[in-house]
Amino acid sequence: xxxxxxxxxxxxxxxxxxxxxxxxxxxxxxxEDGNIDHLFYFIxxxxxxxxxxxxxxLFWFLWKYDAAKNDQPVVFTHGSHYLEVMWSVVPxxxxxxxxxxxxxxWAGARMERPVLANGQPKPPIARVTGRQFExxxxxxxxxxxxxxxxDLYVTNVLHVPRDEEVVLEIESEDVxxxxxxxxxxxxxxxxxxxxxxxxxxxxxDGSYDIVCAELCGWGHYKMKGQITVQSRNDFDVWLKKTYDxxxxxEFSLAEAE
Amino acid sequence: xxxITADGHASHAHSSSEFGVGEFISTYVFSRDHKVxxxxxxxxxxxxxxxxxxxxxxxxxxxxWPWSDMPVIGPMLFSAExxxxxxxxxxxxFTMHAxxxxxxxxxxxxxxxxxxxxxxxxxxxxxxxxxxxxMLSYWVMWPAFFFFGGSFFVAGNxxxxxxxxxxxxxxxxxxxxxxxLAQTMWLLGLTCVGISSMMGSVNxxxxxxxxxxxxxxxxxxxLTIWGMFITALLQAFALPVLTAAGFMxxxxxxxxxxxxxxxxxxxxxxxxxxxxxxPLLWQHLFWFYSHPAVYIMILPAMGMVSDILCCFAxxxxxxxxxxxxxxxxxxxxxxxxxxxxxxxSGMNPGLGMTFMVATMMIALPSAVKTFNWLGTIYGGKxxxxxxxxFSLAFVSMFVVGGLSGIFMAATPVDIFIHDxxxxxxxxxxxxxxxxxxxxFGAIYFWFPKMFGRTMNEFWGKVHFLLxxxxxxxxxxTMHILGAVGFPRxxxxxxxxxxxxxxxxxxxxxxxxxxxxxxxxIPFILNFFYSMFFGPKAGRNPWHANGLEWQAPSPPGxxxxxxxxxxxxxxxxxxxxxxxxxxxxxxQPPTERGKADVPPTLAAD
Numbered sequence: 001x002x003x004x005x006x007x008x009x010x011x012x013x014x015x016x017x018x019x020x021x022x023x024x025x026x027x028x029x030x031x032e033d034g035n036i037d038h039l040f041y042f043i044x045x046x047x048x049x050x051x052x053x054x055x056x057x058l059f060w061f062l063w064k065y066d067a068a069k070n071d072q073p074v075v076f077t078h079g080s081h082y083l084e085v086m087w088s089v090v091p092x093x094x095x096x097x098x099x100x101x102x103x104x105x106w107a108g109a110r111m112e113r114p115v116l117a118n119g120q121p122k123p124p125i126a127r128v129t130g131r132q133f134e135x136x137x138x139x140x141x142x143x144x145x146x147x148x149x150x151d152l153y154v155t156n157v158l159h160v161p162r163d164e165e166v167v168l169e170i171e172s173e174d175v176x177x178x179x180x181x182x183x184x185x186x187x188x189x190x191x192x193x194x195x196x197x198x199x200x201x202x203x204x205d206g207s208y209d210i211v212c213a214e215l216c217g218w219g220h221y222k223m224k225g226q227i228t229v230q231s232r233n234d235f236d237v238w239l240k241k242t243y244d245x246x247x248x249x250e251f252s253l254a255e256a257e
Numbered sequence: 258x259x260x261i262t263a264d265g266h267a268s269h270a271h272s273s274s275e276f277g278v279g280e281f282i283s284t285y286v287f288s289r290d291h292k293v294x295x296x297x298x299x300x301x302x303x304x305x306x307x308x309x310x311x312x313x314x315x316x317x318x319x320x321x322w323p324w325s326d327m328p329v330i331g332p333m334l335f336s337a338e339x340x341x342x343x344x345x346x347x348x349x350x351f352t353m354h355a356x357x358x359x360x361x362x363x364x365x366x367x368x369x370x371x372x373x374x375x376x377x378x379x380x381x382x383x384x385x386x387x388x389x390x391x392m393l394s395y396w397v398m399w400p401a402f403f404f405f406g407g408s409f410f411v412a413g414n415x416x417x418x419x420x421x422x423x424x425x426x427x428x429x430x431x432x433x434x435x436x437x438l439a440q441t442m443w444l445l446g447l448t449c450v451g452i453s454s455m456m457g458s459v460n461x462x463x464x465x466x467x468x469x470x471x472x473x474x475x476x477x478x479x480l481t482i483w484g485m486f487i488t489a490l491l492q493a494f495a496l497p498v499l500t501a502a503g504f505m506x507x508x509x510x511x512x513x514x515x516x517x518x519x520x521x522x523x524x525x526x527x528x529x530x531x532x533x534x535x536p537l538l539w540q541h542l543f544w545f546y547s548h549p550a551v552y553i554m555i556l557p558a559m560g561m562v563s564d565i566l567c568c569f570a571x572x573x574x575x576x577x578x579x580x581x582x583x584x585x586x587x588x589x590x591x592x593x594x595x596x597x598x599x600x601x602s603g604m605n606p607g608l609g610m611t612f613m614v615a616t617m618m619i620a621l622p623s624a625v626k627t628f629n630w631l632g633t634i635y636g637g638k639x640x641x642x643x644x645x646x647f648s649l650a651f652v653s654m655f656v657v658g659g660l661s662g663i664f665m666a667a668t669p670v671d672i673f674i675h676d677x678x679x680x681x682x683x684x685x686x687x688x689x690x691x692x693x694x695x696x697f698g699a700i701y702f703w704f705p706k707m708f709g710r711t712m713n714e715f716w717g718k719v720h721f722l723l724x725x726x727x728x729x730x731x732x733x734t735m736h737i738l739g740a741v742g743f744p745r746x747x748x749x750x751x752x753x754x755x756x757x758x759x760x761x762x763x764x765x766x767x768x769x770x771x772x773x774x775x776x777x778i779p780f781i782l783n784f785f786y787s788m789f790f791g792p793k794a795g796r797n798p799w800h801a802n803g804l805e806w807q808a809p810s811p812p813g814x815x816x817x818x819x820x821x822x823x824x825x826x827x828x829x830x831x832x833x834x835x836x837x838x839x840x841x842x843x844q845p846p847t848e849r850g851k852a853d854v855p856p857t858l859a860a861d
Contacts, residue, residue, distance in 0.1 A: 026673075058631060058653055061631065062639060084579045088625055102667050192519045211753055219344065
């Protein structure tokens with residue numbers, strides 16, 4: 001029964017990034033919102049304490065009340081009303097506290113879409129469409145409207161500006177997918193027939209994986225994209241450059257139609 | 258075996274001299290005796306357990322050494338690919354692993370095998386309420402075996418849209434190689450399992466309510482029976498929903514309805530008609546059953562563990578009534594938490610909050626149960642027999658599985674860990690570390706009753722130790738993978754930069770998993786050897802209190818050779834009222850003790 005204790009040690013070890021388990025924990029966070037990480041650690045501490053306590057208790061009872069050593073008569077009891085109430089009420093309070101404590105984080109991640117200065121919901125910077133087995137990205141172009149002639153189409157590549165609230169519209173063309181950005185702590189199933197919005201605020205430059213997290217067929221594993229965070233300037237330059245390239249190759253680009 | 262005095266069953270008794278082929282078939286094949294049916298279920302499910310385990314090894318092999326030739330098995334199975342697992346094959350592997358383990362192993366081994374075997378014996382009945390229905394519930398499993406097994410051999414080599422079978426992937430044949438005939442067969446198999454469980458649950462409910470021995474009040478039932486009772490209730494109410502949903506998906510696939518297929522869908526560049534449906538509807542219907550199914554897969558195990566813990570701690574169960582209430586609480590709450598499987602599905606986020614609070618609360622009865630188990634072993638005289646070791650492992654593993662569930666219940670955390678190996682770790686702790694441990698313990702515990710012989714203790718402990726070590730080696734490390742965001746169901750996760758450094762840890766897990774399957778060899782050998790050559794067990798080898806231990810080992814047709822009358826609850830170990838440390842439920846009170854209810858009045 002020492003496995004629970006060993007397990008906790010491994011978890012702590014991995015969390016501390018010590019050899020040989022470095023990197024075996026959350027991938028680097030590159031968004032401003034650290035609520036998910038915070039909550040995870042908070043629950044880890046809470047459950048960790050319960051876990052070790054019950055592990056030690058179990059181990060201690062097993063050692064102490066081993067029939068081979070214990071010559072005391074058994075404690076003939078059918079239970080204790082007081083204890084039952086205690087260990088129902090205390091966990092109930094903790095669990096209820098947890099439930100209420102995380103409501104804000106959930107609302108921030110899912111319900112409170114960023115707004116513009118005039119109170120209108122912020123329009124999406126791009127539309128992400130999942131299909132077997134690629135991510136199609138569509139930027140609205142200068143008119144800020146989708147499906148107009150100045151739209152930009154790219155596949156499996158997404159660029160977003162740093163230090164801004166980024167809103168994405170996500171859709172599916174065929175089956176379920178799930179748009180997962182491990183470094184951004186973002187995950188949303190992409191459901192055919194539904195238009196959904198996700199948002200995040202990246203704060204660190206770099207390129208990160210876009211992962212598909214919902215089984216979408218045999219090629220599920222290779223439905224990989226790349227998201228690049230860069231400064232507003234670089235982003236605008238990239239947008240312009242890629243649009244020009246698309247104009248030049250208009251007739252050979254199947255997706256652009 | 259032939260001297261049965263329990264009324265109405267003497268005519269069924271037979272002597273071995275006039276034993277013909279027809280009699281063999283009616284006794285062992287188309288038997289209506291609940292014990293034979295239980296053992297039939299036990300053998301079938303153990304066989305499928307092996308199949309499911311081997312499928313898991315295939316999954317683990319691919320994750321440890323992707324696109325490499327599988328030694329020995331590879332060339333035999335898929336020589337076309339040169340012994341490698343293809344991505345199509347990989348999607349089939351995890352779909353069928355989960356399907357087999359859920360629908361053909363865990364649910365039928367608990368409800369079918371142990372439910373059938375133990376319910377009449379433990380409540381003091383001579384058989385189930387509807388013996389023929391009981392026989393049918395086993396034989397309806399065979400079409401299910403045929404459909405699930407057969408789907409390996411049709412186009413696509415097995416269903417491959419995940420055990421959750423989410424549409425549109427599962428409803429549109431063009432979307433995946435296994436979404437053709439294999440998926441249709443999968444749905445038919447699911448329907449047969451549903452019919453079988455339905456027959457079983459109606460039978461269990463009637464038997465437990467109607468056929469208890471005199472004196473066996475509901476509050477004197479062993480927790481095993483309470484677990485089975487609540488499981489049967491859950492099945493009776495939730496299962497029709499899944500069966501109906503399965504039928505709707507079948508219609509979507511075959512006659513062109515569009516329950517789960519949305520408007521304007523095109524797969525592989527070919528537009529899909531018709532539309533107007535909603536993929537989320539399937540998820541709601543599926544989880545409305547499959548979340549309670551999680552409790553169907555754990556409640557009987559909890560009951561059996563409670564019985565075993567009391568027996569080997571030689572102590573009464575701590576808090577019998579709270580345990581019963583906790584089980585009922587789990588069942589009640591179990592119906593309103595299905596949405597926690599859908600936090601990132603696109604369901605209304607406001608609804609997510611409701612499901613989150615409900616899910617948090619369901620941790621409560623589980624906590625109460627754990628503390629009561631600790632209370633049970635406190636102050637006892639613990640005998641470390643094999644069933645006891647497995648039951649203790651159940652408690653400690655269930656704590657891990659229960660606590661990791663809190664992470665998933667927290668909606669914001671679930672955004673990150675949903676569909677990662679964190680989930681896989683969690684449910685394997687509940688279902689393998691929990692249920693499977695309880696099932697092993699239960700097999701060792703009730704084996705003497707089933708076959709009249711005892712299993713070898715030494716090899717039992719070897720089996721326990723190896724399984725326990727490698728189970729933790731395999732599944733504990735999954736938490737760490739999950740914390741990196743390592744997704745489930747990827748044929749080659751190293752395709753992504755983020756997960757490339759996780760290959761060594763996956764190799765470690767795969768080695769543990771292979772050793773875990775190998776650890777079952779002592780169990781299999783011990784099981785079959787003991788069945789024929791083990792030392793003979795008497796009626797009550799463990800000195801336990803339950804009614805089943807008062808019947809002969811193995812019990813004949815009609816179970817009891819006397820009319821059992823119940824004087825007390827099943828957990829009176831170490832009672833000061835008697836000189837021995839156990840106090841069977843049927844033993845009349847001694848001079849020192851007095852019956853708390855006169856048995857004639859208690860016969861309700």
